[in-house]
Amino acid sequence: MAKSPLADALAFCLRKIDRLKEVPDFPYATRAGRWQTIRPDETDYMPAHGSWTVGFTPGLFWLAYAVTGRDEYAREALQRCRRFSHRAGDRTTHDLGFIFYPSYVQGYQLTGESWLCEVALRAAHTLAGRFNERGRFIRAWGSPDSREHAGETTIDAMMNLMLLFWAAEAGGDPELARIATMHAETSGRTLVRPDGSTYHVYVFDPQSGEPRGGHTHQGYADASTWSRGQAWGIYGFARAAAKTGRADFLETARRLADYFLKRLPEDLIPFWDFDDPEIPGAPRDSSAGAIAACGLLELAAAESSPTGTERYRQAAARVIEALFTRASSRARPDQDGILLHGTWHRKAGFAVDESLVFGDYYFTEAVVRLLRD
């Protein structure tokens, strides 16, 4: 994708981010084109689906601040970050990376504000408290004291490792990086199938740590490949490779990326699950494309050869161009989101063919990276 269409895409993202200033609370998905929001200070975080996404709104403001240097974006981001600092102690979920990386870590990297660093370090320690030593995995759901879901991890959890790698480098305990590395090793052995596709969920015996088998929660079937999960895996393994220098993580990221690219339809907008028998009539998930594009750029940066770098960078650019041309709201001023055609949870009937705040975040991140790197 040439610089000029990318510049158009960035200008479009900035216009949408400007409109977010007027949205009260935290958007998570659209309904009939309008953002639905949650308040992170509500004690029950209803609707539960949105509670892992509160970091993406300040994240979008930070991306805008990074490219424009305009203080108003930093002010908007900081004001929103303050509203969910209490989640750093949330022991019920692995989502702490999604919540604190685009918001607090990115904000700290851009401004050096020490409270952002302190809270993000606290969140990293809370996340590490979910590590199952026997099975060497971070459990996805439920508090560490509860038995329900005690043996389950997900491919999404790979994305949360970046909080741990960052924390270990930012003065936290080096143990945090050890936990992240062990979780990535376990995920590579269990969640990744021999053909480079992924399970959404993997179940272990929580006491002995013995691996039991792969399942799904949000995908079409246990044996299918949920495209957003595959995208989280590309990004997560590429970052783990960059942080550890491990050739096996790099190879896993390549295998996941190659599988994702092979399963894209001709128009490059992923179906929500690559194996839904309703394809080509099945819903798309534009957010999977945006996340995968960021993962491909991370992989391009971690690649050991200029050919590898160019291959994955070009693939990312093609996906972003397709999303901008065929799945963005640039010709739909009535729509709040940047990307149309996201699918959050198809089987639950939740936010199907809508804009999703994380799709908008990773699309903007990819555009910024393509223009910058």
Ligand code: GLY
């Ligand atoms: N929990 C992350 C996702 O739905 O993709």
